Amino acid sequence: MPDKNKPDKISRRRFIDAGIAGSMFLGTSAPILSALAVQGCQPATGVTFGACYHDCPDTCSWKVTTEAGKVTGFEAVTDHPYTRGKLCGKMDKFPWDVTYHPDRILYPLKRTGEKGEGKFEPVNWDQALTEISDRLKVILAKEGPAAVLPYSYAGTEGVVHMNCISGRFFARLGASRLDRHICGDTAVTGVSGVIGMGTPMVPEDIQHSRYIILWGTNTINTNQHLWPFVEEARSNGARLVVIDPLKTGTAAKSDWHLRPVPGTDAALALGMMHIIIREDLYDREYVENYTVGFGKLKEHVLKFPPEKVAEITGLDPEEIVVLAREYAATRPSCIRTMIGMEHHANGASTFRAIAGLPGLTGAWRHQGGGMLNLTFSLFGEALNYEDYDITSKIEDPSIRSFNMVQIGKALTQPDLIPPIRALIVYNSNPAVIAPNQNLVKKGLAREDLLTVVLEHFMTDTARYADYIFPATTQLEHWDLQTSWGQTYISLNQPAIAPMGEAKSNAEFFRLLSAELGLVEDYLYESDLNIIRKFLKSSHPYMKDISFSKLKKNGWAKLNLPDPYVPYAQGNFPTSSGKCEFYSESLAAAGISGLPDYLPILSPQQDQSEENSRFPLFLISPKSAAYFLNSSHANQERHLAVEKEPFLDINPVDAEKREIRDGDMVKVSNKSGRVMLRVRVTENIRSGVVSIPHGWWPSRMEGGSSANALTPDGLTDQGGGSNFHDARVEVERIII
Ligand code: SF4
Missing domain, CATH: 3.40.50.740 (Rossmann fold)
Incomplete structure (x- = not known):
């Protein structure tokens, strides 16, 4: 904090x-x-x-x-x-x-x-x-x-x-x-619960990484000037892993794409910790000197064996094990996060769980190692x-x-x-x-x-x-x-x-x-x-x-130290000065002292009558490359490229509803309905559909856009929105 x-x-x-x-x-x-x-x-x-x-x-x-x-x-x-x-x-x-x-x-x-x-x-x-x-x-x-x-x-x-x-x-x-x-406060709150409110890495240094996880971020679309540095790292032998429920343009270019169920990333991070500790792959010396709460964390992550994490995330148990082993064994390793993943009711917990990983492996020791998050605190200083x-x-x-x-x-x-x-x-x-x-x-x-x-x-x-x-x-x-x-x-x-x-x-x-x-x-x-x-x-x-x-x-x-490796020897901007696997201050505030996975029930798990009517998760990512939120969504040149908004749906879910590629559909829940054309694609996992963020309702058939379907609930910490916890049903319409 x-x-x-x-x-x-x-x-x-x-x-x-x-x-x-x-x-x-x-x-x-x-x-x-x-x-x-x-x-x-x-x-x-x-x-x-x-x-x-x-x-x-x-x-x-x-x-x-x-x-x-x-x-x-x-x-x-x-x-x-x-x-x-x-x-x-x-x-x-x-x-x-x-x-x-x-x-x-x-x-x-x-x-x-x-x-x-x-x-x-x-x-x-x-x-x-x-x-x-x-x-x-x-x-x-x-x-x-x-x-x-x-x-x-x-x-x-x-x-x-x-x-x-x-x-x-x-x-x-x-x-x-x-x-x-x-935007952003939920992610920042989660990360700061472990490593404090600082800037842990500068973006150029990702070129020095040898294992890069782009976690919940479509870098090519929303952070495109980072991409050449990622490519430089790859040309020097780095492995690129993308964790994203969608097969984005960035995921398509990765060495390995993992597609967890939205909102389950904290379980994946805790599952990785389980393997890293169980197989003694952690950096013992870094953990002893520069972290607090390892004993409590070790006991806690016993609750996240790969089989259980696989059930939660929809991944294969072997994928979780391999990811943990590769991540722990390769140095320098970098996790790049952005904002989209925070838009769940458990958003802060998710970022908190992920932020613990580099402390466990001692990734902070190296230029190009650690977690690349946000840099604004440098300007604050x-x-x-x-x-x-x-x-x-x-x-x-x-x-x-x-x-x-x-x-x-x-x-x-x-x-x-x-x-x-x-x-x-x-x-x-x-x-x-x-x-x-x-x-x-x-x-x-x-x-x-x-x-x-x-x-x-x-x-x-x-x-x-x-x-x-x-x-x-x-x-x-x-x-x-x-x-x-x-x-x-x-x-x-x-x-x-x-x-x-x-x-x-x-x-x-x-x-x-x-x-x-x-x-x-x-x-x-x-x-x-x-x-x-x-x-x-x-x-x-x-x-x-x-x-x-x-x-x-x-x-x-900014005249930063060169190399910029602020946590190579601890010095975290936390109250203990260490990476806090366990946070006394959060525990005292009534929040879990340890990073945890707070389940968001998938529509399939949630047996309530209300949710049985809306069996699909809806996410609304910034996938329109020519819009910046709602800016430019009225401009001819940008619209000419984006053409029209599509609902992306997996073939399994489309077939159940007798929906074919190009059909017009109504996407609805108790808050509203959106009408748009469908794209049947393997780029999205079954059980999840997606509508791009940013389109203006006045320019859409029926006068509503993605946010007509999103809830206005708040995240666990940081006061953000749980946009991506929306649930919907989709049906074909003829207009
Ligand atoms: S939106 Fe602006 S800052 Fe972002 S990539 Fe485009 S020109 Fe650069």
């Missing part, structure tokens, strides 16, 4: 939530603020550097060429050692796909039709801000600030426009708080979060909070006092990405709810807005990008002036603050001041990194 005595560590939530301290423009009026917001724009002709803003581990750097104030060239920076001159297919034509797209919203809009209908008329900024401010003042006076709720996530991950001025604004108001746990994070200093923790996963419930809860009367959405598209989609849409359709959306396009959420404000794109504003998947810091410079009347997220909240008469300095800090202050750090990782150098080059690598 996070060590509260070490303020230089940040959690994933703090990474998302952080606000920024400081002051520049005391009492500045709205028009002046507007003019100042574009200060520092680049010359109309020239080259500027920037970086991708997406919620993606790769954080690519790019170079923009402009002539007469228009973008004429856009390409990846070629000398970046990690992203190596390549942008992905989602983003390689970004200026034309997004910034210059003819459908882009460039002026404020006010609703004229029914909520959800998508009918709006233009309105000017001043009028729209005044009307919103007037309505907010009434809500604040009658029901108090808790009746206001922000909804945002990582639609842009820049430290300025993700949630700095906005975070401060809502904290200053005393609005209801949003628990931003939809390196950068000036102390001055940056004013939101958590001014936020009142006693004010109620809502988990963003359960936004549908929050908006429709009949006995909520006060009810949520105003929702301000930025950097997110809850009508698509949140589970229990029909409930979310019901909440958004409330006539008494003031909904304000900051956006580039008319998304499915924006269609429910009372007011839509045009947001700038990454080519039109300053920002600073840290990363959760690599170790480079990148400065994003505006290449062109904002199009139409677009304004940045930070600028919107400055203007709204002024309109509401708020006077605190920290609400009016400029983007550049935020960036400069954030970079002002004497931490050794920031040696020789400055604003001017970033402006010249676009990116800089």
